[in-house]
Amino acid sequence: xxxxxxxxLVLSSPSGAGKTSLSRRLLDVEPDIxxxxxxxxxxxxxxxxxxxHYYFLAPQDFSTNINKGYFLEYAKVFGYYYGxxxxxxxxxxxxxxDVLFDIDWQGTQQLKDAxxxxxxxxxILPPSTAELERRLLSRAxxxxxxxxxxxxxxxxxxxxxxxxxxIIVNHDLDTSVDAIRHILNAERLKRERQLGLPNFVKSxxx
Amino acid sequence: xxxxxxxxLVLSSPSGAGKTSLSRRLLDVEPDIxxxxxxxxxxxxxxxxxxxHYYFLAPQDFSTNINKGYFLEYAKVFGYYYGxxxxxxxxxxxxxxDVLFDIDWQGTQQLKDAxxxxxxxxxILPPSTAELERRLLSRAxxxxxxxxxxxxxxxxxxxxxxxxxxIIVNHDLDTSVDAIRHILNAERLKRERQLGLPNFVKSxxx
Numbered sequence: 001x002x003x004x005x006x007x008x009l010v011l012s013s014p015s016g017a018g019k020t021s022l023s024r025r026l027l028d029v030e031p032d033i034x035x036x037x038x039x040x041x042x043x044x045x046x047x048x049x050x051x052x053h054y055y056f057l058a059p060q061d062f063s064t065n066i067n068k069g070y071f072l073e074y075a076k077v078f079g080y081y082y083g084x085x086x087x088x089x090x091x092x093x094x095x096x097x098d099v100l101f102d103i104d105w106q107g108t109q110q111l112k113d114a115x116x117x118x119x120x121x122x123x124i125l126p127p128s129t130a131e132l133e134r135r136l137l138s139r140a141x142x143x144x145x146x147x148x149x150x151x152x153x154x155x156x157x158x159x160x161x162x163x164x165x166x167i168i169v170n171h172d173l174d175t176s177v178d179a180i181r182h183i184l185n186a187e188r189l190k191r192e193r194q195l196g197l198p199n200f201v202k203s204x205x206x
Numbered sequence: 207x208x209x210x211x212x213x214x215l216v217l218s219s220p221s222g223a224g225k226t227s228l229s230r231r232l233l234d235v236e237p238d239i240x241x242x243x244x245x246x247x248x249x250x251x252x253x254x255x256x257x258x259h260y261y262f263l264a265p266q267d268f269s270t271n272i273n274k275g276y277f278l279e280y281a282k283v284f285g286y287y288y289g290x291x292x293x294x295x296x297x298x299x300x301x302x303x304d305v306l307f308d309i310d311w312q313g314t315q316q317l318k319d320a321x322x323x324x325x326x327x328x329x330i331l332p333p334s335t336a337e338l339e340r341r342l343l344s345r346a347x348x349x350x351x352x353x354x355x356x357x358x359x360x361x362x363x364x365x366x367x368x369x370x371x372x373i374i375v376n377h378d379l380d381t382s383v384d385a386i387r388h389i390l391n392a393e394r395l396k397r398e399r400q401l402g403l404p405n406f407v408k409s410x411x412x
């Protein structure tokens with residue numbers, strides 16, 4: 001029996017706020033949530049696995065899927081398309097299981113329009129801009145210019161935090177993972193998500 | 207510095223669903239929440255402490271306080287008045303601390319009207335009517351007639367579960383205490399309650 005309808009948990013944050021580590025930890029400890037796999041037209045990079053990291057599509061196939069309404073949200077970033085295929089998400093939700101989305105504020109806006117009641121959005125903030133810069137600088141591969149560009153992009157992304165349901169300031173990975181799990185568990189207990197209440201209860205409210 | 211505005215957590219349930227045990231456990235493990243102490247005109251019983259179990263008021267004093275608007279909610283039950291004094295609750299909320307309310311659906315309705323944004327309401331359900339009856343019967347002091355009356359009162363109370371934000375089916379005390387703590391923690395992370403976000407964040411959203 002389906003106990004409840006699944007929910008869509010969105011985690012957004014600027015690059016460097018720790019979102020990727022948080023997502024991985026959450027997926028490790030919460031068996032009932034799975035990451036939504038995006039489709040993209042950008043070329044596959046070494047080590048990336050079709051259907052795990054992305055669904056890799058030719059540009060004309062991506063366009064066809066847009067026209068058929070197969071995406072919950074999509075965007076063009078630096079010349080490549082990225083989108084969330086609707087069907088695997090809807091299948092999971094119907095089974096009463098949850099889906100995790102690692103998307104930016106634009107994707108979140110589109111998802112909200114597509115699935116208002118199922119969406120729970122969480123914005124992850126760094127404790128300070130100094131800490132954010134430190135984390136971005138510690139990624140050895142990035143030059144100072146790239147870091148400056150990322151800081152500017154981060155400010156832009158962070159300015160959208162008021163559009164989210166929950167805010168977590170990521171001081172510490174363990175505390176933040178617990179916070180996300182508590183949000184997930186609380187949202188599962190929301191009245192409107194509980195389809196599996198005892199039968200005697202349903203007969204009361206008539 | 208105040209990190210956030212406090213919230214009002216309401217736990218309601220029919221008698222026998224385990225609410226009293228849950229409240230006690232929650233107060234033991236959550237130092238930042240305190241039980242709201244009601245005022246009443248009913249006579250003090252042996253062992254009851256003024257200011258801990260109730261504020262005991264003479265009927266004319268209770269009426270004066272109603273007229274002065276000193277109560278967040280009040281009701282007359284079996285000939286005695288019961289009410290929630292507003293001042294201690296508001297003082298705690300302003301300090302960024304939370305208040306627990308052990309009140310019925312009528313009190314919850316009045317609180318909602320008085321403090322919509324600060325209120326988080328949780329309804330505790332027994333796993334089944336059979337289990338509820340078993341729990342009521344196991345209270346040795348109650349006769350069969352009293353149990354039947356309580357069962358009828360319980361059905362009436364339970365029919366109001368759709369007015370609550372969250373529903374917990376109390377199969378197991380530990381799991382239910384965790385569920386309440388998760389709700390409390392999640393609600394504390396709601397964007398609109400977070401007054402203590404890092405300063406750089408506030409400057410972003412202008």
